[in-house]
Amino acid sequence: xxxxLYVMVAGWICxxxxxxxxxxxxxxxxxxxKAPAEVVEKSRSLFNGKDLTDWDGDPNLWSVKDGVxxxxxxxEHPANGNTFLICKTGKFADFELRFTFRCNDANNSxxxxxxxxxxxxxxxxxxxxxxxxxxxxNENKLPNVSxxxxxxxxxxxxxxxxxxxxxxxxxAKKVVGQCxxxxxxxxxxxxxxxxxxxxxxxxxxxxxYLNDRLILDFTDNEPELALKEGILALQLHAGKPMWAEFKxxxxxxxxx
Numbered sequence: 001x002x003x004x005l006y007v008m009v010a011g012w013i014c015x016x017x018x019x020x021x022x023x024x025x026x027x028x029x030x031x032x033x034k035a036p037a038e039v040v041e042k043s044r045s046l047f048n049g050k051d052l053t054d055w056d057g058d059p060n061l062w063s064v065k066d067g068v069x070x071x072x073x074x075x076e077h078p079a080n081g082n083t084f085l086i087c088k089t090g091k092f093a094d095f096e097l098r099f100t101f102r103c104n105d106a107n108n109s110x111x112x113x114x115x116x117x118x119x120x121x122x123x124x125x126x127x128x129x130x131x132x133x134x135x136x137x138n139e140n141k142l143p144n145v146s147x148x149x150x151x152x153x154x155x156x157x158x159x160x161x162x163x164x165x166x167x168x169x170x171x172a173k174k175v176v177g178q179c180x181x182x183x184x185x186x187x188x189x190x191x192x193x194x195x196x197x198x199x200x201x202x203x204x205x206x207x208x209y210l211n212d213r214l215i216l217d218f219t220d221n222e223p224e225l226a227l228k229e230g231i232l233a234l235q236l237h238a239g240k241p242m243w244a245e246f247k248x249x250x251x252x253x254x255x256x
Contacts, residue, residue: 031165031179031217035198035209038098039252046087046232046249057085057127061236065245071109071236072243081124082152084233086117093229094254097199100247101136101146102192107242109136110235112152113199114227129233130154134199134208135162136235136244140189142182147197147208147215152235156225160218162208169221180215188213194247202254204228 046054049067060077062085063070073079092113103109115131130153137146147162160166162185165177180188188211189195198209204226208216220226234246 030181031177031214033179033209033214035212035214036096036200038250042256043096043098043250043252046089046251047247049247052085054088055085056088057234058083058125068245068247069234069249070243070245071234073107073236073241075241078241079125079236079238081128081238082235083125083238084112084127084129084235086127086129087232091229091231092251092253094202095200096252096254097201097232097249098197098251099249100194100196101244102194103136103138103244104192104242105138107237107240109237109242109244110134110150110152111136111197111199111246112231112233112235114201114230115152115233116230117233118153127233128153129231129235131227131230132159132206133235134197138192140186140191142185145185145189146195147210149206149208149216149218154225159220160206160216162210162215165217167219167221171222177217179217180213184213185210185215188215196248200254 047069051064061071061073110133112129112131112133115129118128118130133150133152135146135148135150137144139145142163143161145162149159151157151159159168163178163180164175165179166173166175196211200207204220206218207214
């Protein structure tokens with residue numbers, strides 16, 4: 001009876017949307033993996049460092065300052081629902097995306113990929129995007145940190161937390177390994193400073209790297225829900241005034 005109760009409680013923790021990473025008893029040892037080296041000759045920049053050419057968002061909220069993309073909401077210019085700066089260079093399927101970010105801790109941001117622009121009369125603003133999101137936060141205590149995958153505009157919530165190697169199949173998440181511990185993450189993340197991200201998406205498997213360290217490994221085996229391709233976008237979250245900045249945005253098409 002006690003064994004059954006333990007399994008039930010462990011399962012509840014593992015699948016809870018706002019829990020810390022929970023790892024199965026048969027989980028693999030801690031995975032230590034560096035980010036792949038950039039193949040410079042096959043990468044292209046998505047931001048020219050001067051203006052928002054090839055990007056589209058609310059001009060009251062997005063600008064370029066000191067060579068970086070700067071997004072900011074204020075009491076005078078709040079976000080009417082979550083709003084995004086959308087990359088207009090097309091859709092991406094299998095890719096290696098690199099960017100550097102920083103933000104304040106008043107609210108949270110995100111980077112969308114394999115996503116869709118929701119341009120309908122029901123949308124709260126003209127720049128609504130749904131799909132996979134790499135969470136952006138200025139926090140270093142799991143689970144509410146940068147790097148987890150969120151199902152923006154969807155029903156699955158936090159698909160994979162920072163620290164987890166996980167599968168999503170048969171309507172639920174299964175954690176099968178650990179990429180980084182809470183203590184390691186706390187030391188890895190640079191509070192109130194620039195952080196480097198690499199996202200590698202190949203087929204239904206996605207890896208997130210932070211400051212040259214693998215922090216998440218996710219496989220989406222839901223045939224009707226897994227996203228295969230889509231647009232990129234940067235988020236400003238509704239609610240409290242906030243700012244987020246991005247630079248060094250580069251992508252490499254892994255199909256070529």
